[in-house]
Amino acid sequence: MTAPTTDRARQTLLPPVAADDRRQRLKYLALDLGTWSSTASLYESSHLDVVALDPAHEAALREVLLELLEDPALAPHQQDLLKEVAAVYGPTRSHRFTALTEIRQALRRIGDQWNGVPDRDYLDLRRAVAIAVDRCAAGQAALAVTVHRAYDRVFAVPALHAHRLWQVGLRDGYRQPEIRSILAVAVADIKASHLVDVAVSDADRPAGIVYHPGIKRRLLRPDPVRGLGPAAVPDGWPADTDLLIAQSYADLIKRVRAAVAHAGQPRTLLAGLQVPADSEIDEVTVTYPTTLPPSARARLRRTVSDGTGIAVERVHMDYDEAVASALYFVVRGFGGDVEAGLRSFRAGARPVEQALLPTWRRNALVLDIGGGTTDIALLALDLVATRPGGTAADGPRGRHYTLTPRVLGTTGHPQLGGDLLTLRVFYWLKAAVVDAIDAGHAPAARDADDRTLTERLLASGHPKPVTDDVRRILRERLPSHSATPGVRTAAFDRLWEAAEDAKINYLSQGKGYRIEQTFADSLPSDCTWRDAVRALPDGAVVLAPEDFDRMIRPVVGVAAGLAASLVRRTLGRQPGEQLDLVALSGRTTTMPAVHGLIRTRMTEQFLRHDRDGAGPIPWDPQGMLVEHAYAKQTASLGACWARSVKGLSGVDDQRLEAGLDQLEISVHNLLACLPSDFGLAGDHDRVPPLLHQGTVLDKATRRGVLASPPGNLFACTDWKRLNSDDLHLHRILGPELTVQWGAYQYSRHRPGPLPAGLWYRIAVDQELNAWISFCRGTRDAVRPALHPLNGTDLDAGEHLDLLQISRLGEHFDRDGDLLTLPDIEVAAVEEGEDEPEYVTVFRTGTAEQRLSVDLATETSSGTAYAATRPLAASRLPAAVSTSALPVTRTGTLRPAAFVFRARIPGADPVPLGRIRPPQFRDGDYLLPDVPFWAVLDQHGRLRVNAGYPEFLETDSLVRMESEPGWVYTTAMPDSSTDWDPTWDPTTGDH
Known part of the structure; x- marks a missing residue:
């Protein structure tokens, strides 16, 4: 674990919110500090403007109607459509419409004046046009199909406001939801530092400002920051990158507060939200890379707390970026209408045949390629009808559904993202410049196979930025590196800007990129190769889009391969399972070349058979979903939404009695099994797994509290x-x-x-x-040795005495000690349940084989909890059940009782009796998900323990x-x- 940066208390960069501050608190805020850009999402439901449609749907519907009014198929129906518009919109307002083009102009003009809050004139016109188009399409099959497809596009747009989710405007008059993750560091006062959208050139940069882009890369460990004066560093902080990360979060909080202060104002992202302008923030959810180790995560949590002034226990880190993005697609799939969302989910899901209640399942894979990391999650989404609808005799009654997302696996790459693609284009650009300079001269940069630098670079199938031999040549011919570690040269900045421009605005759009004279003019005067570039004729350096596909293939292939491998090892050995949804997020995945390569690579991977028995994975390549509208915001939106529904439960009987369905979403047990394999590094860098993905997390401290490691x-x-x-x-x-x-x-x-x-x-x-x-x-x-089972934390120690059961007498010696164990089974039963399902929790064998732990009975000072000296009393050999005790048929962890029986070959099962689950003393809090375990000692006493029995x-x-x-x-x-x-x-x- 990286040690905390200092043992001293660190001064918070923002003042904490006082406990007696009576200002309204914002409900749920999620921050996503990205490598490229950062976002904030808010859940707030206290004061909302009521609108007929979600604003996102409203905007999409307007664009669709504008397109339909231009469709040639509507031209023959112009007069009918004009009449329909007049009938609905009103003759006094529609008399000026004599052609469809006039309606289009009015719809666009009035819509452009719409500020995100209800506007009666616009809503009336939009409604009139929609009704008119529907009526004209009613008798025209081809036109009806066009209209329905157009409406499908509308409702495919995520309905954030229907779920009380808000993007927060972080810049440009609170209208833009992203800010670049470039920290403009004020070397004289770190608290004056702020995020900027563009790192201006050296000539225009204010004095005393140093730009630090992509500070998120330093989450893994803090690095020193040069140039900060002693007065710039607050008390308790060293001058390292943790301080810059803390200031980045502090600046995000300040931007959120400013946006909230302008909530309700026209043309802001919070235009439809009415909250007090001085609403405070004293709680935040922070997302983090899936591959970030626990110690770095803990350090980040403290850094966010010390930066923002929010108490560390109110800085929540429940969701990594992969899981958070996956949860965004969960809420996205239900749109703004519960009934329609439920129908859509069931239509795309498979019934779970063995479930006790009607259950539908969808397996969803989410691949998020951000600026600096790749984060991947595979989820199972189970929709359970927990209360049936009404019968014909009862009348209409809605159903109550519970949707439970479960993480099946996660993976990712800590350095694979959009910036890696840009870095590869950076070296490609340098190679192309050297090749152009060498054209017509001695080909000094060609290899033994007479390949240019560009050809050698493009031929590499490795995802690293550049091969070592090409890098060495480019370093000599076009130096752009710095003699000071961590300091970028002006030549590098100009090349990097050109590489980003080429990637984003040209190559990813299928267009070639060429270096113009302006690039050479922008190079610093001390650049040793500036004149050589100036001497190149226009068009001498061209990057072709078809070569861009070759350039990105190794990087995208690794990301797609990680995702496919996760799916294959999770679903490939489970008969009947399939991949129902593949969703891509992150701005990098919006490039056609990127999501096209992902689709191709996954199809290849999912069709093959593995030697270990994993077969093909059924999936629909054409159904792959690429998020465009909120490509960057998926993590913050998903984390914010999950936080908002975490505490919600219960049945709305009024809604059900009205015949409406209710959807409850449970995110309490997202991680119920290990999401990946874990192993110890061995010889030759091999890591054979010790703990396997899919292993159920079924142990807990015996008191069911979070105090003792492993704690949960x-x-x-x-x-x-x-x-x-x-x-x-x-x-x-x-x-x-x-x-x-x-x-x-x-x-x-x-x-x-x-x-x-x-x-x-x-x-x-x-x-x-x-x-x-x-x-x-x-x-x-x-x-x-185990703790005594009669410790002070349990009210009672119920047990079954196997020695008193005559049919088990042969398993004991004359002294009443177990010689052998029979197979012992248990069932978890509810009140009145007659035919329980049994599972084996102790296997037959000799006592010497099976009793593998010692049960401490007491100590010289009383109980083992108070022991300060070695055990004075004897220890009793015992065994812990091979697995946690089962749940009930309905999934309840705490049954009315556990029923035990023994299995003897050639005979009927031997009933052993019932044990009620342990009850805790007043004041003890048993978490609802703590499993129960059984313990059998050498004297044949069988007990039930809450949580995994703790060791001494x-x-x-x-x-x-x-x-x-x-x-x-x-x-x-x-x-x-x-x-x-x-x-x-x-x-x-x-």
Whole structure:
């Protein structure tokens, strides 16, 4: 783990909101600090202007109607349409319309005057035109199809306001939802620094300002920032990139406050929202890259808190960028109408045959390629009809549905994004310039195969920016790197600007890009190759769009390959599963060449058979959804929406009785299983998985609270003998791609050789934090000790006594100790349930084989919780169930009772009895998702434990080493950056 940048308390960059401040608080705000640009999204429902259509639908409908009025198919119906418009719009207002062109002009003119708030004249005209077009199309089949397709386009536009979601205007009069992530750093006072949309040239740059683009790249670890004066750095902060990140978030908060202060004003993004101008922000949700390790995530959370003045516990980081973007597509799919959204979902979903209630499922893959990272999520969306509709006798009654998104897997790449494409174009441009300079001269830059630099660069199939040999030549011939690390030269800036212009405005649009004389004139006077470029004739340097496809293919191929690999290893071995939706977000994916390559690569991957049994993946390539309207905002919108529905539940009986359906969305258990494989790095950089994607997170602390590590639901490995002093846990992102997730070096904490008989196990919790536990055993085995089951946290210790069951007598010796275990099964039952479903939780075997832990009974000072000295009483061999106890048929974790029985070969099952789930003392809070586990001791006593039975924990490595059975648990912080500087355009070394 990267240590906090300072041990001193850091002065907040913005003043905190006082607890007694009575100003209205904004409900939910989400910030997405991107590598290229940043956005903010707001959920607010307290004061809304009521409109017939979502404003986004209104704008789309106007454009569609304008197109239809120009359609030649409507020309023969001009007189009929004019009459219909007059009938609806009113003769006094429509007398001036004598042709369709006049209606178009009026609709456009009045619509242009519309400020985002209800305007009766515009709404009446729009309604009149829509009704007239519908009536004219009623008897014309071809025209009707055209009209229906046009309306489909309208309602494909996300209806944000219907879900109380708002884009926040961050610039240009609060009308633009994005601001470039370029921090203009005031070297004399960091608090005066702010985000800017354009980094102006050196000649125009204000004195004392230094531009830092893409500061998000420094989330992984803080780097020093040169040039900041002592007075510029607030108390407690070092002069590093964490300070710049904190100031970036502080500036975003200031921009949000300014936008909210102008809410309700015409032509702003918050024009339809009425909130007090001085509304305050004391809570925020922050998205982060999917591949960001836990320690960097924790550091970011504190940095946001110290930058914005928002208490750290109110800085929420529940959703990474992949999951947040996926949740945006969930809300997008339901549009602005619940009934229509439910019908649409069911039409594109598959019934789940084994479900107890009517259930429909869609598997959705979301691939987000941003400016600096690629983030990918695969979700299962289950729609359950939890309350049926009315019968004919009852009359109409709506259904109550619950939609539950579940994360099946996530992956990504920490450095693969739009800036990598620009960096490749940057080197392509340099290669083309050198080739043009060499034309007609000795081909000094050609290789043994007589290939130019451009040909060699385009032929590379690796996603890195440039091959080493070409980079070396370009560095000599067209130097643009800096002698000072982290400082970019003016020559680099001019080349970078040209590369971005070429990528965005020409090559991605299918047009060639050529260097003009103005480019040479813009180069700094000290550029050693400026005159050589000036001497080139116009048209000497041309980048062709067909070569752009070759240039981006390695990068896009990696992103598409990661997504396809995630789908194949998740769905490929599950019969009947298919991929129902593929959605792309991020501005990079809006390029036709990019989403075309993604479609092609995925089709190739999904058609093949794997040796491990994974078959083809059914999907519809033509149904792939590319988000254009909110390509950059998907993460902040999705996170904001999820935060808003997290606390909502319940049934609206009035709505159901009116015959209307109700949709409830549950995002509480988004991450119910591991989203990827985790493994320890081994020889030759191999990372065999220890924990597998899809492993259910079914363990928790026995009290069901978040205080003790691993703290919440988690998955863990078996106990393994420690043979290496240095352990490096990696998250496996795809074939041959991992990122270090945690590390632990034993000798750093206990110098000297490893003690004999030391064992370890690794756990990953629901927030993907990594933990490691150590226990002293023997060379061949380890017997960790459990806390006493009669600890002070439980009200009662109900148990079943297997020794008292005569049919199990042969499993005990004369002293009443277990010799062997039968198969023991359990069912979770509701009140009055007669035919439960049983699962096996203890397997048959000898007691020596199966009783693999020790149950501490007491200590010299009472209970083990208060133990300060070694255990004085005996430890009882015991076993923990092989898995968490099952849920009820309806999915309830806390049943009325658990019913146990034993299986004996050749005989009927042996009833063992019922145990009610443990009840906690007053004041203890049991989380609703804490699973139950069973514990069986050597005397045949069978108990149920809330949460995974806790070990006898010590915070001392010395005690753990000296007293076998005690367990020492600690976090596994990451110690590596996994960062390739040659992929980073801001290093000054390009």
